[in-house]
Amino acid sequence: MAMTAFDEMYGLPGDDLHTRAPYDELRRWLAATPPEQFAIRRSQAELFFRRIGITFSVYGEAEAGERIIPFDIIPRVLTGDEWAVLDRGLRQRVTALNAFLADVYGAGECIRAGIVPAELIYSNPAYLPKMAGRTVPHNLYVHIAGIDIVRVGEDAFYVLEDNARTPSGVSYMLENREAMMRLFPELFSCHRIAPVEVYPEALLATLQSVAPAGAPACPTIALLTPGPYNSAFYEHSFLADKLGVELVEGRDLIVRDDTVYMRTTEGPRRVDVIYRRIDDDFLDPLAFRPDSVLGVPGLMDAYLAGNVTLTNAVGTGIADDKAIYSYMPEIVRFFTGEEALLKNVPTWRCREPEALAYVLDNLSELVVKEVNGSGGYGMLVGPCATQGEIDQFRKKLRRSPEGFIAQPTLALSTCPTFVASGVAPRHVDLRPFVLSGTDGIRVVPGGLTRVALKEGSLVVNSSQGGGTKDTWVLEN
Amino acid sequence: MLSRTADNIYWSARYLERADFQARILDACTRLTSLPASYAGASNAWEGAIASTGGANLFRSLYDRIDEWTVRDFIAFNPGNPSSISNCLMIARNNARAVRTALTSEMWEVINDAWLELKGSTRQDMDRDEIARFIAWVKGVTQMFEGAAHRTMLRNDAYYFTRIGGAIERADNTARILDVKYHLLLPVNETVGGGLDYFQWTTILREVSALTAYHWVYRESVKPWLIADLLILNRQMPRSLASCYEALVRHFDLIAETYGQQGECQRLAGATLTHLRASCMESVFQEGLHEFVTGFIGRNHALGDGIARQYLLS
Numbered sequence: 001m002a003m004t005a006f007d008e009m010y011g012l013p014g015d016d017l018h019t020r021a022p023y024d025e026l027r028r029w030l031a032a033t034p035p036e037q038f039a040i041r042r043s044q045a046e047l048f049f050r051r052i053g054i055t056f057s058v059y060g061e062a063e064a065g066e067r068i069i070p071f072d073i074i075p076r077v078l079t080g081d082e083w084a085v086l087d088r089g090l091r092q093r094v095t096a097l098n099a100f101l102a103d104v105y106g107a108g109e110c111i112r113a114g115i116v117p118a119e120l121i122y123s124n125p126a127y128l129p130k131m132a133g134r135t136v137p138h139n140l141y142v143h144i145a146g147i148d149i150v151r152v153g154e155d156a157f158y159v160l161e162d163n164a165r166t167p168s169g170v171s172y173m174l175e176n177r178e179a180m181m182r183l184f185p186e187l188f189s190c191h192r193i194a195p196v197e198v199y200p201e202a203l204l205a206t207l208q209s210v211a212p213a214g215a216p217a218c219p220t221i222a223l224l225t226p227g228p229y230n231s232a233f234y235e236h237s238f239l240a241d242k243l244g245v246e247l248v249e250g251r252d253l254i255v256r257d258d259t260v261y262m263r264t265t266e267g268p269r270r271v272d273v274i275y276r277r278i279d280d281d282f283l284d285p286l287a288f289r290p291d292s293v294l295g296v297p298g299l300m301d302a303y304l305a306g307n308v309t310l311t312n313a314v315g316t317g318i319a320d321d322k323a324i325y326s327y328m329p330e331i332v333r334f335f336t337g338e339e340a341l342l343k344n345v346p347t348w349r350c351r352e353p354e355a356l357a358y359v360l361d362n363l364s365e366l367v368v369k370e371v372n373g374s375g376g377y378g379m380l381v382g383p384c385a386t387q388g389e390i391d392q393f394r395k396k397l398r399r400s401p402e403g404f405i406a407q408p409t410l411a412l413s414t415c416p417t418f419v420a421s422g423v424a425p426r427h428v429d430l431r432p433f434v435l436s437g438t439d440g441i442r443v444v445p446g447g448l449t450r451v452a453l454k455e456g457s458l459v460v461n462s463s464q465g466g467g468t469k470d471t472w473v474l475e476n
Numbered sequence: 477m478l479s480r481t482a483d484n485i486y487w488s489a490r491y492l493e494r495a496d497f498q499a500r501i502l503d504a505c506t507r508l509t510s511l512p513a514s515y516a517g518a519s520n521a522w523e524g525a526i527a528s529t530g531g532a533n534l535f536r537s538l539y540d541r542i543d544e545w546t547v548r549d550f551i552a553f554n555p556g557n558p559s560s561i562s563n564c565l566m567i568a569r570n571n572a573r574a575v576r577t578a579l580t581s582e583m584w585e586v587i588n589d590a591w592l593e594l595k596g597s598t599r600q601d602m603d604r605d606e607i608a609r610f611i612a613w614v615k616g617v618t619q620m621f622e623g624a625a626h627r628t629m630l631r632n633d634a635y636y637f638t639r640i641g642g643a644i645e646r647a648d649n650t651a652r653i654l655d656v657k658y659h660l661l662l663p664v665n666e667t668v669g670g671g672l673d674y675f676q677w678t679t680i681l682r683e684v685s686a687l688t689a690y691h692w693v694y695r696e697s698v699k700p701w702l703i704a705d706l707l708i709l710n711r712q713m714p715r716s717l718a719s720c721y722e723a724l725v726r727h728f729d730l731i732a733e734t735y736g737q738q739g740e741c742q743r744l745a746g747a748t749l750t751h752l753r754a755s756c757m758e759s760v761f762q763e764g765l766h767e768f769v770t771g772f773i774g775r776n777h778a779l780g781d782g783i784a785r786q787y788l789l790s
Contacts, residue, residue: 050592051585228574241577252478263479265633265787266735 005411006153007425008076022077022474025190030074030416030423038073041183042418045071048179070467071176072417073183076428076449080476083194083445086149086157086432089342091441092332094145094434097164097319099335101141104318105131115334116327120351124324126317126372128280130287134304136313137212138438143311144203144275145434146170149342149447151413158345158410159328160429164319165312166277169448169468170433171235174199174242176470177446192475194445200242202435202442203275207243209437210309211272219272221245222262224253226278226294231463236277243275250278255298258305273309280314322371322405323349345410351402359406360397363390366406367458368397381458383409412458415469417451427452429460430471445473477578482637483788484575488568488587489625489641495564496618497649499611501528502551502561504683506607508675509544522547524676527656528683531557548607553600561614565590580628583621590617633734636727637787643727644780647720650707651773653683658765677703684715704765705757717772721749724779731787740782748775 006012009023019027049068078086103110104121111118121127146167148160177196181188204221211219225236227249240247252262253271261268276283282292287300302308318324324331326347332340348355348366359366368380380393397404414425432447449469450460460466505525522542526535529551538556539546552561569591576584593613602610622642629635657680677698681687686706693710694702710716724745732738760768 051588052581228570237576246478246481247575247577248478249480252480265477265479265482265731266737 005425005427006151006156006413008151008413008415008428011154022079026075026077026187029187038418042073045073045179045183048182049175052175069172069462070453071179072451072453072467072469073180074416074418074423075180075187075470075472076415076430077472077474079474080194083473085341087443087445089157089340090147090432090434090443092336092338092341093147093159093162093328094142094436094441096328096332096335096340097142097145097162098140098436100331101164101313101316101319102139103335105134105136105315110331110334113334115330116324120323121318124318124321126315126321128315128317130300131313131315135306136303137306137309138210140210140436140438141313141316142319143206143210143313143436145436146431146448147342147434149430149432150345150410151430152410153413157342159325159342160345161322161325162319162328163431164316165279167431167433168232168235168277169431169450170199171238172468173433173444173446173448173471175238176448176468180470191472194473194475196444196446196471199433199444200239202444203239204243204245205439206435206437206442207245207273207275207311209439210311212306212309214307215272220270221273221275222248222253222271224248224250224274224276224278226250226282230277232277239275245275248274250293250295253296253299255296255302258298258302258307260296260299260302260308271308273311275311280317283310283314317372320372322347322369322373323351323402326405345407348406350397350404350406355406356397356401359404360394363394365409367409368393368404368406370403371405372403377463379459381409384457409458412452412460415449415451417453417467417469419453419455424455426455427458427460428469446471477633477637479788481575481578482633483784484571485578485634485637486641486783486788488571488575488579489621489638490645491564491568491571492587492618492621493642493645494559494649495561495568495614497645498529498551498559498561498564499614500683500685501525502548502607503611504679505547506544506604506611507682508679521679524656524679526550528653529559530652531559548602549600552607552610562594565594565614565617578634580624582624582628586617586620586624631730633731636731636734639727640724640783643720643723644776644783646715647717647724647776648773650684650715650717650720651769651776653680654704654707654765654769655773658769674698680707686713686715689713701757701761704760708760708768709752709755709757718749718752721745721752725749739786741779741786744775744779744782748772748779 009019009027011018011020046068049071100110104127110116111121142164144167146163146169148163149157150160151157173196207221208219221243223236223240223243223245225233225247227233230236237247246262248262254261254263254268260271260274262271278294281288282294284295284297284299285292286297300314303310303314326344326349328344329340332338348359350356350359359368363380364382364385366382368382370378373379380389382390385393412427412429415428416423417426419426428449428451430447430449432443435442449471450462451467451469452458452460453465453467502525505521508521522544525547526532526542531550534557535542535550538550538554550557550560554560555563557563569587572579572584572587625635625638629638657676677700678687680703681690681698684707690698690703690706693706693712706713706716708717711718711722713719728742728745732742
């Protein structure tokens with residue numbers, strides 16, 4: 001598929017003579033460094049990631065075992081001004097997401113006002129009736145958000161999706177920077193790059209701020225992981241380490257009298273805040289899936305009694321829903337009284353008959369996604385799909401149109417990337433992380449840049465052969 | 477500290493210690509079989525090695541002959557042997573991976589590098605030189621792990637559980653060698669056999685890297701009752717049962733101090749150390765070396781159960 005995309009280094013397509021200002025030094029460096037040097041550094045980078053064990057597993061690929069996500073040594077650069085725009089937009093969006101969730105499980109004003117159709121909320125599998133009418137500590141739902149952003153032009157940024165459940169990838173943001181600083185210290189002396197290393201501190205402050213009312217001044221925090229077989233286990237252990245909190249599995253926690261304790265060598269110890277990296281369904285076999293062995297029996301009772309804070313709150317999946325996403329401009333306006341600073345990608349909701357008809361007629365040009373999907377699974381990229389795949393998807397769409405949305409195929413910006421044949425443009429996206437506590441919103445300047453390593457591919461997910469890059473925000 | 481974390485740390489340390497022990501057995505045995513044919517004990521050296529690992533029954537169920545190749549495969553590589561060196565390294569690594577946050581990055585890197593190298597470079601059909609390098613490498617891994625623990629860990633409960641795992645495993649290993657070879661270790665002035673026994677005795681010492689230590693401590697030729705003394709009661713010898721229990725008592729005391737609580741483990745370890753300190757070689761041989769060692773293995777095992785009850789399963 002030939003698509004002309006905005007290039008992060010060169011700007012407009014076909015204009016290789018011109019370099020965008022933030023990439024001046026990088027381009028000089030690329031031209032001046034002998035190719036052998038890059039080959040050495042790339043293998044050092046691979047060794048670095050393998051040695052620290054930053055691996056992930058791909059579901060359904062038993063053979064693959066532990067893989068590392070390919071790391072590309074050419075960074076992606078944003079100017080301070082570009083970042084300032086994103087930063088304001090991210091704060092506004094996450095404020096709106098939190099207000100929306102509090103409203104959905106509370107008064108329901110946005111539904112009565114007709115901003116979002118009632119049935120889209122109440123018959124949504126991601127909506128948890130158990131949470132209706134309940135208050136969560138400090139009325140905060142999305143403490144940690146990962147907002148996926150794509151760029152299609154000099155000033156054209158779009159939000160592609162909101163990750164309000166348990167967004168992952170922040171360990172790569174931190175380790176990619178660490179790798180770059182080790183491999184290319186000279187680049188850091190000729191650029192003023194905003195540090196991302198403050199993220200763990202910001203996360204810890206956020207988690208401490210949301211402890212339940214009765215908790216001690218220095219609350220006990222634990223990070224709850226499904227265990228070493230989860231694809232993001234490295235990140236869980238990495239974060240627990242950087243935060244200085246216990247990394248717990250369900251079997252390490254017990255609930256007595258609606259209070260959560262962890263089993264320690266000194267006996268049970270009370271836990272005040274749980275940064276959980278387990279999905280809602282698996283949290284508590286007494287409240288949700290009875291077959292879950294990952295969760296903690298009684299955890300929901302303790303949570304609803306207000307004795308423990310879960311981050312993110314239970315039920316945030318409704319804000320991840322891609323049909324809900326399509327209403328975000330209205331949601332932002334309703335809850336903040338402002339126009340959304342970050343644009344949405346135009347979206348057809350297949351649950352609406354007219355939209356469905358349009359989508360079915362134009363499948364070969366659209367990207368179709370499951371409303372509840374994530375990780376790049378179960379999506380159709382029309383321009384890259386075979387006729388067979390399109391026909392198959394058409395059947396799925398007709399069977400359950402409410403399960404899908406469609407968007408135009410965006411020409412995601414490209415960034416120069418090392419590939420087998422040398423340096424070539426590859427499509428990238430950006431996931432910044434936004435932290436919400438009782439003491440305000442924190443956004444670390446940077447994020448995770450994911451890159452689709454296959455030529456022409458628009459799917460950046462690591463499970464689909466994507467890689468990552470260090471992301472620089474230049475300070476003015 | 478989480479009970480599960482303590483459990484993983486403890487078993488990581490135990491399995492690395494075990495990998496080292498298995499490597500030493502293989503080393504000593506390879507040496508024994510390269511003796512001149514006139515000392516033709518060589519054929520049962522392999523049986524002795526298997527007995528020392530404590531896996532004789534398992535070995536018989538896996539192989540139909542006993543020789544250099546099957547023993548080497550069993551001790552070093554066979555995934556069906558839970559204590560094979562490759563299994564030990566894999567289990568140690570799995571435990572470490574589950575609690576990476578409790579180990580220092582230096583310790584993790586030793587274990588992870590070992591596991592990566594093991595996967596990448598070991599082969600069943602190694603020649604003698606290659607197996608010698610492999611054995612040296614395994615010993616080096618354990619030493620690097622211990623060194624990393626010693627040099628980089630905070631002196632807190634995680635460190636104490638690392639030390640306890642190493643010491644209890646080491647005590648078990650030393651006792652097993654004594655249990656297999658007790659018939660060779662005779663009371664004062666009773667000697668049987670000739671050159672062959674001499675080689676077997678020195679093999680025991682080599683298995684625990686104590687031949688030089690022996691000469692420094694006793695300054696006389698190798699006598700079986702002194703070997704028993706060195707491995708059981710001598711407090712200078714880091715692998716002796718007494719030394720291992722001094723380490724265990726010390727670290728259990730430190731844990732009790734940290735937690736402000738004494739328990740079963742402090743009691744059991746203290747009682748065994750008292751028993752060892754009150755013993756002399758005459759009384760050990762009077763009781764019967766075999767009975768003494770069997771009794772010790774039982775008490776050491778009971779301490780392992782006590783650790784699980786008091787700290788690992790709470």
